[in-house]
Amino acid sequence: MSGTSLVLSTSPSRLSRRSRPRRRRLHSREDHRLPQEQRWRSASPSRQQERERQLEEGSFFDGDDPAMEDDFEKGTGPKRFRYGELAIATDNFSDEKKLGEGGFGSVYRGRLKEMKLDVAIKRVSKGSKQGRKEYASEVRIISRLRHRNLVQLIGWCHGGGELLLVYELMPNGSLDTHLYGRSNAAVLPWPVRQEIVLGLGSALLYLHQEWEQCVLHRDIKPSNVMLDASFAAKLGDFGLARLVDHGRGSHTTVLAGTMGYMDPECMITGKTNAESDVYSLGVVLLEIACGRRPLVVIAEHEDDTMHLTQWVWDWYGRGRILDAADERLQGEFNGKEMECVMVVGLWCTHPDRSLRPTIRQAVNALRFEAPLPSLPSRMPVATFMPQVGTFTTSSAATGGTSSTVTSSVATGVG
CATH class of the missing domain: 1.10.510.10 (Transferase(Phosphotransferase) domain 1)
Structure with missing residues (x-):
């Protein structure tokens, strides 16, 4: 009865305002069914700008952020790997498998046994803000590109404090x-x-x-x-x-x-x-x-x-x-x-x-x-x-x- 009294005592304007969040949430769920580019375009300018800013700053990677999952999981193209898969592929990122090292991380040679594929795995240095930003840019951009003269991104992995990118292996190096x-x-x-x-x-x-x-x-x-x-x-x-x-x-x-x-x-x-x-x-x-x-x-x-x-x-x-x-x-x-x-x-x-x-x-x-x-x-x-x-x-x-x-x-x- 108290709940009924609360509704009856609520002014029409307040009732209208309370209904809006529900409509926004439903709209958001509908958005998730659209391809990534359409979702971004249908989002409000402020939301899209915030998403762009987070990608630029690498702040999506402070944990397993559902919003980041929404942007990176596409169902096609590069796949998401589990950390354990890539650790096995590189003998737990052993020095013997290391191909090179740069300012924002190291690259390892790996073997994906299930796919019967040799790959190069970039491991972003922990605590490297620039490395996190570059990881976001790689996944967001190169995963959508297809050309015979571009290195193919096969997959990616994040979680547990690790950021990893999996590429086709280039046998002759750089x-x-x-x-x-x-x-x-x-x-x-x-x-x-x-x-x-x-x-x-x-x-x-x-x-x-x-x-x-x-x-x-x-x-x-x-x-x-x-x-x-x-x-x-x-x-x-x-x-x-x-x-x-x-x-x-x-x-x-x-x-x-x-x-x-x-x-x-x-x-x-x-x-x-x-x-x-x-x-x-x-x-x-x-x-x-x-x-x-x-x-x-x-x-x-x-x-x-x-x-x-x-x-x-x-x-x-x-x-x-x-x-x-x-x-x-x-x-x-x-x-x-x-x-x-x-x-x-x-x-x-x-x-x-x-x-x-x-x-x-x-x-x-x-x-x-x-x-x-x-x-x-x-x-x-x-x-x-x-x-x-x-x-x-x-x-x-x-x-x-x-x-x-x-x-x-x-x-x-x-």
């Missing part, structure tokens, strides 16, 4: 190890390098223009270019990647990437876009052709260095660009292909991002489907205006740590 590994290691022949160039270009074309959104990778470098059993290139590590709607233009964000591969203009303005990825691609193209890291030691002044772009551009200006080719090849390369890769590399690293090619223009030139550009004989000086300010950077280099960059002057390449 491009970095083949370009700069042991001095007595076999030299990558030019035909293999040429195919790597084309594969990498194809991957970035897919990310920038052929998928439903533009995917900004933001950390293209040789150590993130993996090689399968046939030495086909597969771009990996999407921990710093961001999604941008096509046609949106510049994307303001915290600086992220690896020094030597970061667009100088991005370091000044704090804005990244597709041209920033194109710049990084250009540096990698020059590395593949020249066999040199982004910073080149000047022979006559061992304490001095210049950026690889400047070094190659100097040879280009003298009309002797092939003199910049990797000496270890001993001249065994197709001159037309070598020149093409280096000129496109210079084009992609042009100091003025407005004069860089789109990824499609670069790929067309690399495939000899379009003429090479006519570049100035001397490397242009960057003309973009600096924006005075302080930007927080997320370094993706090994042992990467957050740092603060304060810039008040214009800068060129390097």
Whole structure:
């Protein structure tokens, strides 16, 4: 009777307000039946922004959060593994199974017996906030991408304080190890390098223009270019990647990437876009052709260095660009292909991002489907205006740590 009295004494306005939460909960349950993208679009702007913020900050991983389960469990694509499965696959993450170690975690070789599959398992360092953010980005982005030149994400695992990602195993490791590994290691022949160039270009074309959104990778470098059993290139590590709607233009964000591969203009303005990825691609193209890291030691002044772009551009200006080719090849390369890769590399690293090619223009030139550009004989000086300010950077280099960059002057390449 008391319950009846409570209802009768409630004003119509209060009754209306009490009914609203129930409608919201029912709406939420209906939402869970929709595909992930539709749920995100149907959510209120504030809810979606909060979900995005949690993914950015890695705060979904403070426990087995049902909301996070809702976003990551899709029923198709990458599967969720139990921690015990992956511990068995790696002999309890033994040092003998370790393939490498970076600033935010370690990678182990594993064998999934039930699937009869060899895999690479990334184990995020406990307590690494940046590692947690990258884990979220990997699962959220690369799990939805399908391309022959992208590393395939097979599955993932979280819970019990562990964050693990399972990838297809790349038997030939990274491009970095083949370009700069042991001095007595076999030299990558030019035909293999040429195919790597084309594969990498194809991957970035897919990310920038052929998928439903533009995917900004933001950390293209040789150590993130993996090689399968046939030495086909597969771009990996999407921990710093961001999604941008096509046609949106510049994307303001915290600086992220690896020094030597970061667009100088991005370091000044704090804005990244597709041209920033194109710049990084250009540096990698020059590395593949020249066999040199982004910073080149000047022979006559061992304490001095210049950026690889400047070094190659100097040879280009003298009309002797092939003199910049990797000496270890001993001249065994197709001159037309070598020149093409280096000129496109210079084009992609042009100091003025407005004069860089789109990824499609670069790929067309690399495939000899379009003429090479006519570049100035001397490397242009960057003309973009600096924006005075302080930007927080997320370094993706090994042992990467957050740092603060304060810039008040214009800068060129390097």
